[in-house]
Amino acid sequence: MRIIVGAVLAAFVLVLAAAQSDLEWWKTTTLYQVYPRSFRDTDADGTGDLLGIVVKLDYFVSLGVGGLLLAPVFKSPMKDLGYDISDFEKIDYTFGNEDDFDTLVMECHTRDLKLVLDFVPNHSSDEHRWFEKSIERKNPYTDYYIWQDPKSLNETAEPIPPNNWLSVYGGSAWEFNEERGQFYLHQFHVGQPDLNYSNPLVIEEMKNILRYWLDKGVDGFRLVNVPHLMEDQNFLDEPFSNDSQFSPDEWGSLSHIYTKDLDELYSIIYGFRDVIDEKQAELGRSLLLMVEAQASLENTMKYYGQEDRTGAHFPINLNLITHFKNGTTAKDLKEIIDMWQSAMPTSAWPNWMIGSNDRPRVASRFGRDFSTAVVIMSQLLPGTAITYYGEEIDMEDTWISWKNTVDPLGCDAGPENYTEFSRDPSRTPFQWSDAEFAGFSSPESRKPWLPINENYKEVNLAAQKDDPNSPYAIFKALTAMRKNMNAVQTGHLETFTVGEKIFVFTRYLQNSNEKNVMVVVNLDQDDVTADLSRVPTLKSGGMITYHIGVNSSYTSGQDLSPYSVHIPARGSLVFLYTSAANSAALAPMLLTISVILRLL
């Protein structure tokens, strides 16, 4: 196949006039999830740090993302790698110090980048001073956590947990504390005691922590694990789920009617939103509140708000992670996308995320032949796009030996089963170059905290930077479209399928001469020639003026008919077109598609 290398991005700017929009910053941009341990190590201890993010800020600017979302960097004994926080207002020494954080905020804002933090409201670390005082029943901390008496004592006079509740991490959710003589609840790791959200003092503490970071300059939060915030106060046993794939000590073996998705928890989230609104008015900056909730679609939608209460700006849409699998048909993919769009409350803002520090990477879930297609969808569907570090260069999961396993979920599963549970494979250091340690750490540094993927000699940023056909170049072209095109920012969405294997969506503006976007995805293992004349906005007369695509067979300036569009195996093509319906001048172009730019 002939490869035409063109100055794609330069030409692209000519085609597009920058969109003039008064939408909030988080609507038109891509948020980039940084896993700070794995981004860049500046002090040669083998672990990424805040200054490592600071030195790479220009990278985000050139990539075209507008905001960073940081996994927790707070003081922590690291029993759950920072999601167990022992001081919500301090930076852990692993990552640096408070001055480094201030530098990060300032340097972000100098570049017009926003900084969003992960916030973990469900629990603290068992080494938090609140918990230590709660054990001693020192007021006001006595009721800061969920304490319960033993149900009874067993034959050897050992305390029996108050009920059958299980931890998400497996085993009883209750841990006995000798000193207090009671059990505490931990829905996650034993080092993560659940806070008591029936206690107004706890809620106020957490709100003050949000205020603290907003005063320091951050632009918003992602609240994680929120479905677990509240528990039923009767502490009854949960019923069995009767799902035979789970053993009796696995979380999935119970039906979580008393520990998850409780009706009362949503008003806590709405209260956090009030803080965001209060600070937004006070600080005069536009702020963002997201929640991550693994819940049914119906429950997820409640985080947007209910009746007269406003909730998060959006709950993170996990549909492309949890429902979209390698092998999903075009019809099911359409349904997965439509499902979110139609479930949203009126005028709510959508979003798409395809990876996180808890999930296998896109390139590993779908294969590297299809990951670009998934990235294209997440960037061009309506709403905010959230990307996980490394997706832009197509990083894959890394095989990690038992000896090198760090994630408590993996460690707890033991050497036989750890690969099924460990999240380490998707958390390995960013692959900057083909240098020692992939440029993550200096050559004389200690070994990185997790091994570098062996493919780093080929898969790295330096190798992709000057290659206009690379995943990196495509990613950049997509962020430019988000920034510059009204059709991507606010255009309508229509989804179509052609046969079993072709999924198509358009983003179009009504009554406008501006460019519209059409994305065609081939889920098949074979090349397909599809009739796209059914796509209404195209049928009414479309001239395609630009396209991005890997392994496309089109050449510059080639005309083609919407009756037979050729899409390579597992490929995905992005076309820009002007609908002739609104423009008499374009009417003669009816049914003629001119591809004037190509990437491959």
Ligand SMILES: *[C@@H]1O[C@H](CO)[C@@H](O)[C@H](O)[C@H]1NC(C)=O
């Ligand atoms: C009593 O409980 C303890 C702690 O859970 C356990 O190790 C022990 O085996 C139990 N004894 C009996 C007789 O069940």
Ligand SMILES: *[C@@H]1O[C@H](CO)[C@@H](O)[C@H](O)[C@H]1NC(C)=O
């Ligand atoms: C939570 O705090 C409230 C208010 O202080 C208190 O009444 C309640 O008993 C506490 N709940 C638990 C399970 O400790």
Ligand SMILES: *[C@@H]1O[C@H](CO)[C@@H](O)[C@H](O)[C@H]1NC(C)=O
């Ligand atoms: C599991 O089976 C029991 C006994 O048949 C039944 O009572 C219970 O409702 C079932 N649980 C679920 C979640 O269906």
Ligand SMILES: *[C@@H]1O[C@H](CO)[C@@H](O)[C@H](O)[C@H]1NC(C)=O
């Ligand atoms: C995805 O599915 C295709 C076709 O079934 C298969 O060949 C490929 O190995 C799969 N890739 C992954 C990463 O599972």
Ligand SMILES: *[C@@H]1O[C@H](CO)[C@@H](O)[C@H](O)[C@H]1NC(C)=O
């Ligand atoms: C492009 O085609 C080549 C050769 O058929 C194949 O190896 C490669 O995986 C394709 N790339 C993508 C992204 O589909």
Ligand SMILES: *[C@@H]1O[C@H](CO)[C@@H](O)[C@H](O)[C@H]1NC(C)=O
């Ligand atoms: C690994 O998982 C299997 C199947 O769930 C289980 O039977 C086995 O006991 C586990 N092994 C260890 C060492 O935990």
Ligand SMILES: CC(=O)N[C@H]1CO[C@H](CO)[C@@H](O)[C@@H]1O
């Ligand atoms: C995506 C995310 O933030 N996941 C975290 C949610 O919280 C649990 C427990 O605190 C962590 O283990 C996850 O990594």
Ligand SMILES: [Ca+2]
């Ligand atoms: Ca470091």
Ligand SMILES: [Ca+2]
């Ligand atoms: Ca809880």
